[in-house]
Amino acid sequence: MNPADIALLVELLKRRTGIALNPAKTHLIESRLTPVARQFGFRKADALLRDLLRHGREAMWRAATEALTTNDTWFFRDRAPFEQFRDAVLPVLALRRAATRKLRIWCCAVSTGQEVYSLAMLLQETPLLAEGWDIELIATDLNSQSIARAREGLYTSYEVQRGLGIRRLITYFNQEGDKWRIAGRLGRMIQFRTFNLLDDAGWVGTVDAVFCRNVLIYFEEPVKARVLDRLAGTLAEDGYLITGNAEMPDKVVPFFEALPGRRGLYAVTRPAFMLVSGTY
Ligand SMILES: C[S@@+](CC[C@H](N)C(=O)[O-])C[C@H]1O[C@@H](n2cnc3c(N)ncnc32)[C@H](O)[C@@H]1O
Structure with a gap:
């Protein structure tokens, strides 16, 4: 994925959610966006990202944002x-x-x-x-x-x-x-x-x-x-x-x-x- 696109994604994600992703974590970003890309009819994450940054459709943004959150949790975590x-x-x-x-x-x-x-x-x-x-x-x-x-x-x-x-x-x-x-x-x-x-x-x-x-x-x-x-x-x-x-x-x-x-x-x-x- 294009580093400039990733940098922009990271910035926009931070504005929407506060989440400060490390732009160097390209693999993580790509693996999380790939299912979203498929959901919206793209073959790969970079195509999704280009479309997202160019057209900024809200449904796509919401799906991408949710995919980029870390949701791990468990019962009575840390007791x-x-x-x-x-x-x-x-x-x-x-x-x-x-x-x-x-x-x-x-x-x-x-x-x-x-x-x-x-x-x-x-x-x-x-x-x-x-x-x-x-x-x-x-x-x-x-x-x-x-x-x-x-x-x-x-x-x-x-x-x-x-x-x-x-x-x-x-x-x-x-x-x-x-x-x-x-x-x-x-x-x-x-x-x-x-x-x-x-x-x-x-x-x-x-x-x-x-x-x-x-x-x-x-x-x-x-x-x-x-x-x-x-x-x-x-x-x-x-x-x-x-x-x-x-x-x-x-x-x-x-x-x-x-x-x-x-x-x-x-x-x-x-x-x-x-x-x-x-x-x-
Ligand atoms: C690692 S989980 C923590 C879950 C639980 N509190 C725990 O400690 O096990 C972090 C959660 O924060 C949520 N989150 C991240 N940014 C958020 C925001 N701006 N507003 C509300 N929730 C947010 C994520 O969607 C994710 O579910």
Whole structure:
């Protein structure tokens, strides 16, 4: 593929999604675009790319963009963030929200859904639901195909083996042929939606916690800051942010504070009314 075309693709992808791809990764780009090329009647990725850059048709852009995202995920990924959430965050939120008995949690780059279903399982294992708490989970991702899969909640044997023990598999899934479908009671806790983190998140409303894991790593600093500003704007004044281990929001913006001894767990320190969107 032509290096100038790749450079332009990389630039336009960054503007659309924030994802900063390395233009030197020609093979990766080519292998991800080849199925999209076939889908739109081209034999090879370079023909697709030329057409994309010349005519810029939206359906093609969307398909190419989605193909260029990295969607790898698994149930209870890294374990500790989920255990920390259960042991350190939920008890605090349960006390603070005792009057309303209402919790809202947003997984903002959920890929194919394993992260939010892990959270739903974990919540099922606390007494909160039995005590009548209203718990709403919002699950979004840029990739509409990933969101469609997440909403469907049907996983292969390989996918359920990644991170799930037999007890949870039996408790929360029903076998369908050689696949496994998530139980309806978990799905009903979750609202799924395609959403780009660069867009206005006003529709989300106020949430008590945001899981934003393993997506900031794809962004350059100014984009990270802009996204973190948006996330802080959706968080309650005493809300929490949960990131991937390698992502350190407190090094990017001044309004998230790492909780001592906890990896990837942050408290928002700036009250929402002080946040001016677009500052970062
Ligand atoms: C590696 S997956 C992480 C999935 C999950 N959070 C986890 O930690 O296992 C990264 C996800 O970020 C999504 N993503 C990338 N850029 C995005 C953007 N601008 N807005 C929303 N989601 C985005 C991708 O589509 C992909 O599903």
